[in-house]
Amino acid sequence: MKVILKEDIAALGRAGDVVEVARGYGRNYLIPRGKAVEATQQNQKQLEEQRRIILKRKAKELETARLLAEQIGGLKLELPRKVVDEGKLYGSVSAKDLVEKLAEFQIALDRKQVLLKEPIRTLGEYEVPVRLDAEVTAVLKVSVIEEK
Known part of the structure; x- marks a missing residue:
């Protein structure tokens, strides 16, 4: 058909x-x-x-979408989190957390646009793909640091 x-x-x-x-x-x-x-x-x-x-x-x-991709590509999000031991997080960083943090920069996204395969559970630097359009994907730099 x-x-x-x-x-x-x-x-x-x-x-x-x-x-x-x-x-x-x-x-x-x-x-x-x-x-x-x-x-x-x-x-x-x-x-x-x-x-x-x-x-x-x-x-x-x-x-x-391309303009938004440039804006997202220029960002580096720092997310402070509690640490249990040896760099492991108490909890995790999910796509929802990233969307909420981006909202602080007046960037409105749906959590489904953040292509995070699994939640982040350790400290460190991460590059998270964000699909803005079928043809446009941006890379968001995320730094998970220890909360003081």
Whole structure:
């Protein structure tokens, strides 16, 4: 079944793409949730008209993401934490902690954008990838130090 994506879907493609999906996935998930429409001739004509609008909006979002990536790349977050013994933290540093710290710099992110594989549990310097857009990923420098 061919569908036209109305929004970006990581496994399938970007908004406006015409993709082939399983019938059940298209009819039971994508179309009812408004993520796609069936690729009929009429819908494809409408797509061409909307594609220009979508491309302009995406270009603006991409530029905003690149500017934010530069801003994040220039930051080095210091997170003081209690230490139990030999550099091990009492607790951990999670993506939520990083998002809260970034909020102090007026940078609003969702914790899902912070690509932290597992919470940080030891003192040290870390580079944490932050996905701002499908095409833009920034690297956030994090320093976990001992709380005094």
